[in-house]
Amino acid sequence: MTGKMLQIGLVGLGTVGTGVYETLCRNHDLLEARAQIPFEVRRVAVRRLDRPREVEIAPELLTDDWHDLVEDPNIDIIIELIGGTTEAYRLIKAALEAGKPVVTGNKAVLAEFGGELFRLSGEKGVPLYFEASCGGGIPIVQSLQNSLICNNVQSIVGIINGTSNYILTSMREKGTSLRDALESAQKLGFAEADPTFDINGWDAAHKALILAAVAYGIPLKPDKISVYGIDRVESVDQHFAGRLGYTIKLLMVIKHHTETDQLELRVQPSFVPLNxxxxxxxxxxxxxxxKGDIVGETIFYGRGAGKNPTSSAVIGDLVLAMRERRHPDFHTGFRPYAKNLEVLPISETVTPYYVRFRVQDSPGVIAAIASVLARYEIGISRTSSTFSTTDGKGLTWCNLVFMVHECKWGRLKAALKEIGRVPNIDRHPVVFRIETFND
Ligand SMILES: NC(=O)c1ccc[n+]([C@@H]2O[C@H](COP(=O)([O-])OP(=O)(O)OC[C@H]3O[C@@H](n4cnc5c(N)ncnc54)[C@H](OP(=O)(O)O)[C@@H]3O)[C@@H](O)[C@H]2O)c1
Known part of the structure; x- marks a missing residue:
């Protein structure tokens, strides 16, 4: 064992903070033996001191003011696990300014303030670690920074929001509505009380922005990513997907187009082939x-959230921070090392699509849709439909599905606008991309 006792300041003792504290106590000897650095948790900051805690903790360790930790000259490293953006931003900034490395799991604060915080981290030579911000227990950030460092990354495609994946899985397996699946996720503790960012795709988008920044060195700019959530997915789409050989997943897609040196950056529900x-x-x-040019295909799988998996990522970073304190210059963190890639405009992105129209069951509707698509040179690969149902006004409706060949999103969008003007067709079709994974 080498060096002086390292003192840790933990801010936040909620789901993840509790897991981190418990693991640091339970696996203390193992961690010290492996890291070869003695350490202890010196102080813990929370919002409410009177709140009952799941973990046994000496009252003198607790404070309700995180400044006590940042200003304590004995504290060497800060772990930020409070969530949110405003206060977390102030805390991380203050800690970096005080020369204390920070470990965080907060994707929202990085997506919003990452540019500034990483600049500060670089200027001060004080690292900011963020493995737990993407994919919970999956070691994706350190893998991109270290193990895969020799690769030009060709693409990063994945499922990085557990709540939406749970909901889509329930809808497919049990035929439930999105709302029922969400309620069940909340009862089981898989969804937060406010699941807005899980449903509207922004939680996944924050993670996608961070991974794109790590892999390509591009600045974190939330206005550059195209984001659609799972709110428009209905059981009928899951049903069609299954019938046609697919399942629906909320996918993050980051793809480098080498011919134009542009980056495709999007999050949306997509049809994924069952194979x-x-x-x-x-x-x-x-x-x-x-996918990297040297390594080829790799896949990282695991629990994307939860107390223990996320603690595993936080503590991995903590040990790295302890080791790198001796040589902060070796930190591979968030250094832009690529050319400043442009993001490909979403209207230029190309995939095949699933388009579901709700139409009045009347002669000529299919032909009308097909003729507009043909005029826009969009080929149809398959069609499918549901039986008609009659509404309260005695009108009969059915769902018509068109699977269309690869085309630019801008072109399909223009065609759909025109189709929306055809009588007897609902103006807002449901559109999902079909991912082919060919390149
Ligand atoms: N939960 C997960 O599975 C997961 C997975 C990956 C990443 N993350 C990220 O990890 C972070 C923490 O998530 P969580 O689920 O553990 O949150 P949480 O359960 O809501 O816990 C938040 C903790 O922060 C404390 N806190 C809030 N504001 C504070 C302040 N101003 N000063 C001091 N303490 C403050 C709270 O204190 P009180 O206890 O006194 O209220 C609470 O202990 C978030 O950024 C989240 O996005 C979470």
Whole structure:
């Protein structure tokens, strides 16, 4: 064992903070033996001191003011696990300014303030670690930074939001509605009380932005990513997907187009072929497929959230931070090392699509849709439909599905706008991309 006792300041003792504290106590000897650095948790900051805790902790360790930790000259490293953006930003900034390395699991604060925080981290030579911000227990950040360092990353495609994946899995397996699946996820503790970012795709988008920044060195710019959530997925789409040989997943897609040196950056529900490994990733599990020019295909699979898996990532970073304190210059963190890649405009991105129209069951509707698609040179690969149902006004409706060949999203969008003007067709079709995984 070498060096002086390392003192840790832990801010936040909620789901992840509790897991981190418990693991640091339970596996203390193992960690010291492996890291070869003695350590202890010196202080823990929380919001409410009177709140009952799941973990036994000496009252003198607790404070309700995180400044006590940042300003304590004996504390060497800060772990930020409070969530949110405003206060977390202030805390991380203050810690870096005080010369204390920070470990965080907070994707929201990095997506919003990462540019500034990483600049500060670079200027001060004080590292900021963030493995737990992407994919919970999956070691994707350190893998991109270290193990895969010799690769030009060609693509990163994955399922990185456990709540939405649980909901989509329930809808497919039990035929439940999105709302019922969400309620069940909340009862089982798989979804937060406010699941807005899980449903609207922004939780996955924050993680995608971080991974794109790690893999390509591009600045973190939330306005550059195209984001659609699972809110438009209905059981009928899951049903069609299954019938046509697919399942629906909320996918993050980051793809480098070498010919134009542009980056495709998007999050949306997508049709995944049943023979692709990502189609088998169900429930709260996450999986991230990374393709590099040297390594080829790799896949990282595991629990994308939860107390213990996330603690595993936080503590991995903590040990790295302890080791790198001696040589902060070796930190591979968030250094831009690529050219400043442009993001490909979403209207230029190309995939095949699933388009579901709700139409009044009347002669000529299919022909009308097909003729507009033909005029836009969009080929149809398959069609399918449901039986008609009659609404309260005596009108009969059915769902018509068109699977269309690869085309630019901008072109399909223009065609759909025109189709929306055809009588007897609902103006807002449901559109999902079909991922082919060919390149
Ligand atoms: N939960 C997961 O599975 C998961 C997975 C990956 C990443 N993360 C990230 O990890 C972070 C923590 O998540 P969590 O689920 O553990 O959150 P949580 O259960 O809501 O816990 C938040 C903790 O922070 C404390 N806190 C809040 N504001 C504070 C302040 N101003 N000063 C001091 N303490 C403060 C709270 O204190 P009180 O206890 O007194 O209220 C609580 O202990 C978030 O950034 C989240 O995105 C979570």
């Amino acid at each position: 692709h490994i990502l189609s088998k990733v169900d429930g709260v599990f996450n999986a991230i497929a990374v």
